[in-house]
Amino acid sequence: MGYASYPVLGTWITQQLAFDGVVNGLVTGLVAMGIVLIYRSTRVINFAVGNMGIIAASTMALLVLNYGWPFWLALGLSLVLGVLFAAAVELTVIRRLFKSPRVIVLVATVGIAQLAQLTFLQLPDIETSGRRYPVFVGSIWEDVWFTDIRVRGPQLTILLVVPLLALLLGWLMNRTTFGKSVAASANNPELSRLSGINPKTVSTFVWVMAGLLASISMVMLSGSTGQIAGLANLGPQTLGKAMVAAVLAAMVSFPRAMLAGVLIGVLEALFRFNFFSETGLIDFVIFLAVLVAVYFQSRSQGETGVFSFTPKIRPIPERLRQVWWLRHLSRIGLGALLVLGIVLVQLPGITNLPSRQLLYATVLCFAVCGLSVTIITGWAGQLSLSQMTFAGMGALFAAGLKRGLSMDFTVGTGFLPGDALSFDFFDVQFEASGIPFMVAIPVAGLFSALVAAVIGVGSLRVRGLYLAVTTFVFALAAQQYLYRRPFFSGGNASSVSFRRGELFGMELRSQKTYYYVCLAFLLIAVIIVSRLRRSGVGRSIIAVRDNADSASGYTVEPVRSKLSAFALAGGIAGLGGAMLAGLVQNVPISERFFQVENSLQIVGMVVIGGLGSSVGAVFGAIWVYGLPNLFNNADTVALFSSSIGLLLVLMYFPGGLIQIAYSARNALIGLAERRLGPDPGGKTVQAAPSSLTRLEDPRPATDPMLAGQGISVRFGGVQAVSEATVVVHPDEIVGLIGTNGAGKSTFMNAVGGYVPSTGRVELLGTDITKFSAPRRARTGLGRTFQAAALFPELSVRETVQVALEARGRTPILSTALHLPHTFALERRRRAEADELIDYLGLGRYADSFISDLSTGTRRIVEITGLLALGTRVLCLDEPTAGVAQRETEAFGPLIVNIRQELGAAMLIIEHDMPLIMSISNRVYCLEAGKVIAEGTPSEVRNDPLVIASYLGTDERAISISDV
C-alpha cells in the first residue's frame, strides 16, 4: 500500500503525519510550559518534569486495569497522587534548598526524577495482557473535515484539553495578582516577604501546578500511544523534547513554549517520514537547533551557575607544615584507599569470584569518569550533563582503533520518496588497521578530549543552567544518532566488541589482573588531578569560575582556561569510558554505561562524594555503584542510593561525603594548632620584596600613560558611553565622578577590554584597542572591581599566585607528568606570593579563604595582586565602597603609596567626594555617558553643570565622609 492511501503534501509529509505531529507536539508544549512555569517562579530548570507525571499515569493504568475502577474516579485519584508527589517534593526538598544556588536545585531535580522512577518501580505490576491504556473517548473518526485525516479519541482529548489548559495557565501567570506574586518571589524573595508575600507558599503552589500539568500530560500522552509497557521511559523521552521547546521559548514565554512544542512534534513526524532509516537524526537536528537558540539567548541572561558548595579543604597553615603527619595528611587518605582496594581483592571468598572483581572494577572505572565531573563541574563550575557521553565516545573510538577504523563519514543519507534528493554532505573514506588494546585507550582519551573541547568551544557563550540543557541535549543526540554512525559503531546495532589484549606482556584477560590495572589507573588519575588542582592550572580554572573578570584582570584567559577544563575532563572521561568498556569487553550502545541517565547519575554520584575533590569522586562511585552490589535487589538500591542519597546529601551535607572527612581533618589541624599555641601573626620582613618588579617606561615622561579616546559603548538600545575621552599622564591620579548610571564603570570596563566598545585605547604608547582583557592586563593595565569579590573559593595565597601567572603560565602537560622543573616553578611562585603577602601584613590570613574576609581586607588582597602584576596604570572602581569610614581614610593614603611604589598612574571612580577631591590631580565628571567637565578638583567642584547633575547643593550630602 505504501503512501498511496494517504494524501501527500508535496513529497515531504502526509496530512495524517502532520496532524499526529501536531497532537504530540501539543503535549510536548504543555510539558514545556511546566518547565517554563518552574523556571519563572524559582529560576530552576526542572529535570523531573517528565517523571513527576509518570506516577499519575501509572496509577491511572493500575487502578483501571488491575482493580477495575471507573475512569473518572481513577483519573481523579491519579491526579491527586501526582499533585501530592509534587507538593511533597516541594515541601521536603525544594523548600530546604530555598537559598541554595540554583544549580544545586537543578541537581536536586535530577534526584527527584530518579525518586519518581523509584516510586514507579515500587508500584504493583500493571496487568497488561493485551489491553491498552485507559482512555475517556475511544472512538475513531475517519476523514474529518473534508480531509483524509483520521482522528482518534485520545487525540481529540489532547486537541481540546491542551489549548484550554495553556490559555488558563497563561492568564493565571500573566494577568493575575497571583502570577505577579510568583514573579516577585522569584525576583527578590526577601523583599516579597517584607511585602507580605510568602515565597515558600508561592513555591508550593507553583510546584503543585507543575505536578498537575505533568500528570495530565503524561496521562493524555499514554492514552494517545495506548501503550503501557513503555511507561517508565515516557518521562525521560518527553523531557528531552520539552526541554528543547522550553529553551526555544527562552524559558520565560508560555506561548513560545507551546509553539516550539508543536513545531518539534511536526519536525519529528517530518523526519520520521523522510529518514526512517536514521531514527536518531531528529535528535541531532534538535541538538543543533538548541545550540543556535542558546547561543542567542544566554547572552541576554546574566545567570552565573557556580557550584559554590564545593567542599572547601582548609589549607594547612604554614607553621603546621613542620608536623610531618599533617604535611602528608592528604596522601595518608589516598594510601588508605589504595590499601583498601588491594585488600578487597585479596580477601578470599569475596573476590575469587570473577563477577565480584568485575563489580569492583566497575566502581573504579566510574570513579575515573567521576573525576571528569570533578574538573568540569567542581573546578570550572560548568554543569555538564554529557560526561558519560564523552566516555562513550572514548570507548567507541578505542574499540574502533582496536578493530581498525574505517571511516565513511556520511551525514544524513536521506531517502526521499523516489530518491529525488540525496543528502550526502560528506563522503570521506578512511582506513586504518587495528592497534593494541592498551594503546587504543590513551589515543581514545585524546580523541574524547578533542570532542569535549569542540563542545566546549560551542558552549563558551553558554552559561550556568543553559549549559546543562545544551549538554543534556547533546547526550541525547549522541545516544540516538552519533553512537550509531558507522564510524563509531562499525555497523553494530546494540554493542561494539572491545576485546582486551595485554600490557607489558601481562595477559589482561584475567579479571583480577584487569582489576589491578584499573586500580593503578584510578590511582594515577587521582594523583594527576590532585596535582593539577594544587598547581597554577587548577587555580586558574577556579579563578575563572569564581570571577571571570577578576581573573582576566590577573591575566588569566577565561576562554583558554575553560577549554582546558573541558578538554581535560573530556579526556579523563574518555579514558574511564574506554577502561569501562574494556572491562565488559564491549561498548554497549543502546543501554547502560553511556546513556543520558548515566550522565545524570554520575553528576549525582560526584555531588554525593564531594564535588571539587578528587577523592570525592571515588567516594561517590563507591556509594552509588559499590553499595548497591552488596544487596540482591541491586537496581532498586542503585536508584535508591542515587535518588534519596543525592537528595539527603544536598540537604544535609552539601559538601558531600568528603565533607565528613574534611571535618575530621580540620579537627586534627585544630588539635595541632592548639598544641603549637597561638599564632604570633604580624610581619616578619620589613623591606620591600625583591619579587616586586617595576617595569621601566622608556618613553618621555610627558606622553600619556593611558588614553581612551572617543570611547562609545552601547547596550542594546542604551548608549551607555558616548564619545568619552579620558587621558591619564604619568604619575597622575585622575578622578572619575558622576551619578549612578552615568557610565563611569562602563567606561572603565571599555578601557579594560571587558565590554565591546568603539574608539581607541592607548596604553604606554601601544594601541591596545584590539587586545583582550587579559592581554591588556599583561601590557600593564591593572583593574579593581567595585565589589572586590575576587575568588571566594581560593585562599589569599592562591589568589596572589593566580596573579603571578602573569609571570609565566603553568604548563598543563608537564605539571600533570610531575616533571621536576614544575615543582621548582611551584616553589618559586609560592615564595614570591608569600613575600608579597608578608609585605602587606596579610600573613595571618594567607590561608584564609577570600569568602571569609571582609570587604576591606579583600581590597587589600586585590591590591596585592596588582603588585604581583607590576601594573603601570591602576583603574580603581570605587575602592572605598563597602568599607567602613575609618578604613576609607586609611585607604586614601594607601592607594597613593601603592601608586608610588609601582610608579604607576591611576584612574579612580569614587562617590566619596572628600577622598576623591583630596587625592586627584584632575577630575572628569560624566553624565549620561558624556564627559561634561574636566579639570582640577576645585574647577570641577564649582562647575555649574556638575553641581546641577551630580553634586547638588546640600552640603550634608556632598561631604558624606567629611574628611
Next chain:
Amino acid sequence: MAEEHAQGESIDALATTVLEGEAARRDAQKADVLFPDDLLPGVGGEQTTLKEGLRKGGFQTFVVLLALNSLDELENSAVAILGPDIGESFGVSDGAITAISTASLMFFVLGAGPMGWLADRFRRGPIVGIASGAFAAFSALSGAAVNALMFFFMRFFAGMSKANTITVHPSMLADTYPLQTRGRMYATNAGVGRVFSAISPILAGGIAVWIGGDDGWRWAFYLLGLPTAALAFFAFFLREPPRGQWEQKHVLGAGLKQDNKMPISVEAAFTRIWNIDTIRNMTIAFAAMGFALFPAGSIQSFFLEEEFGLDALERGLAVAPAGIGLIMFLPFVGRRFDATFRRDPDRAIRLIGILLLPIGVLVPVQYAMPNLALFMILSAINSTFLGGAFAMVQPAIQSVFPYRLRGMGTAFLTFFMVMVGGVGGSIIAGFLQNELGEQSAITIITAAAMPIGAYFVLRGANRLRRDLSLVVGELREEQDEERRQAETDPEDVPAIQIAHVDFSYGQVQVLFDLGFEVRKQETLALLGTNGAGKSTALKAITGLVTPERGVVRLHGQTITFATPEQRAAMGLHMLPGGAGVWSDLSISDNLVMGAYAYRKDPDDRDRRIEKVFELFPDLAHRPRERAGNLSGGQQQMLALARVMLHEPEVLMIDELSLGLAPVVVQSLLETIEELKSQGQTMIIVEQSLNVALAISDRAVFLEKGQVRFEGPAQELAERDDLARAVFLGTEGG
C-alpha cells in the same frame, strides 16, 4: 594634602589599619552567660514529694491525662492483638493489617505538628477533650469499618487525634506541676501506660473471645472507646495552667502576666528551638537511635519465629514479661532524675546517656544467646534501660524549651525521630535483614546507632547549664518589662524594643546581647562600622532572621516569633539596602506587589498607588518601565514609594545613601524630612555620620554587634572617642 600625609606612613602600616578590623572581628567569641545554680529553674530548692507536687497543681489534670494516655496505649496494642481477626473479616492478609497499624505511627507524627501548634496557642484542656473525643469516636468507627479501606481511614484519623498525648499532655503537665517532680510525674505516666499496654492482649482479646463470632473484635473497639469518651468530657474542664508558671516562680519568685496574643510562626519557632544546644543534640541523638529502635520490634519478631520457632501468640507471651522489669524500674529512675536534677542538672541528662550506652553492646549479646530464656532475660534488661531513658526525655527537654514553644518543640522532636530515624531505620534494617539475616542486621545497626545517640545525649548535657541560664535571662527580662509597662504611661511604651538579641550566620556570631529602643515618632539613626550588625539588627526587627536569643517587641507586644509577613501586616516596613525593588517587574507591578496586603480591595490599592505616584511624579511618567533599568537613585525612590504605600507604624531604611550621588541623597533627605515632620517613626541605617546627624533625633552606635553608644545624635558627634575613632580620622580636613 592627603598626599603629604601619606608620605609619613608605609604601605603596610596603612594596610594594617584595615586589617585590624578583620582581626577584631575574628577574635569576637561567643560569650556564655552562666547564672549560679540556685537561679536555674528546677535546680536547688527543697525536695518535693510526688504527692505534694500533685497537690500543688491539683490531682485532676494528672489523673485524667494519665488515664487518657493509658487508654490510648491500650487501644493501640489492641490493633496488633486483633489483627488476624480483622484481616479475616475484611478478607485481606495479615500483612495488610500490619502495614496499616505500622502506618498509624506515621499518622501519629503527622498529627503531632498541628496538635503542638494548637497547644501553644489555645487552652489545652479543650484540645485534649476534643482530640480524645475524636480518638474515641474513630476508635469506635474502626470497629464499625466495613472494609479495609475504611478501617485504614479510621486508623488514620485515630492516629492523628492520638497525637495530643505526645504534644499537648507534656506541655500541660509541665505547666501544671512543680519542676521538682517532673521526673517522677513522667515516669509514673510511662509506667502506667506500660501496664495498660501489657494488659491489652487480655482485655481486648478477652472482649473479642467473650462476644465471640467473626465480629467479636468489633466489640473490643466499641467498648474500649467508651471510657476514653467519658474522660474526654472531663478533660474539657481541666484547669488551664499559666504557661511557664513554675519556671517563673522558681526564677523570679512570682508568675508573670500572660500574653496570649503573641503571634508564633512555625518557621521562627523551629529556628529558635533548633538553636538550643541541648535540644539540638538530643534531637540528633534520638534521630540516630531511631535507626536502631524502630525496626527492633519487627526484627525481634522475625528472629523469635525463625530461631526459636514461636508463633504469633507465643511471641506475644514471650515479650510480655520484658515490660515488668521496666515497670518496676521506672519509679527509681524518676526519683533519681528529680534528685539529681536538683543538685546537678547536667548529671540528670547524663543519666539518660548512661542508661543508653550499654544497649549498643547488650543487644548484640542478646541476639547471640543460645536459648530463649537467656534471650528473654537480656531483652528484659535492655527494654528496662531503654524505657527508663526514654521516660526521662520529656522532663529533660521540657526544662529548656521556651515555655511558649513546648507543644511545637515536642512535635519537632517527634517528627525528626520518626521521619529520620524511623523511616531511615526501616529501610536500612530491611536491606540488612534481607541480605545478612536478622542477627547481623540488629547487631550492626544497634552497635552503630546507640553509641552515637548516647554520645549526643552526653554532649547535650554539657550545654544544659548554659541553656537553663538563657531561660533565666529571658524570664528576668520579661519581668523587668512587665514592671516597666506597669509603671510607665502606655503612650510612652517604645515603638520598637529589642533586648538581649544574639544572632549568628552559621559559625560567625554577628549580634551579641544587642538591645535598644525606638521611641514613638522619633527618627533613630543606627550607626556603626561595616559588619557591626546594623543591617542584621534591622532584619531581626523585621523577622527576616530569627534571633537565637532575646526578644523583639512592637508597642510592647512580643513579636519575636512572628514571620516578616505578619510583621508587615502589623505595620513594620523596611526598605532593604541595595535591593529595594523587584528589578524584573515594571514600576507599576512593583507598586502592585508592594500593596499586596490590599489585594482584596483593588480600589483601595489603586488609590494608594495613585497617591505615591503624586509624591514621585518621575515614576508616574513611565509605569511600564522595568525597575532594573532605572538608575540607582530612581530605584531608591521606587523603593521608598513602595513603603509609602502603607502607613507604617515603623519605617526602617537600610543604607539610605550608599552608592548614591550627592544630588540624589539630597532629594532623599528632603523626602525623609517630610516624613519626619508628619511624625513617622523611623530607623535609618547609615554609614555616613553627616547624613545621619542631619536627620536623626537619636543615634545608636553599634560596634561588633553590641551597642557602644545610645543617645542624642548631637552627643555622639561630640563623643570624640567613638565618633572620631570610627568616622573622623584626620582632623580639620
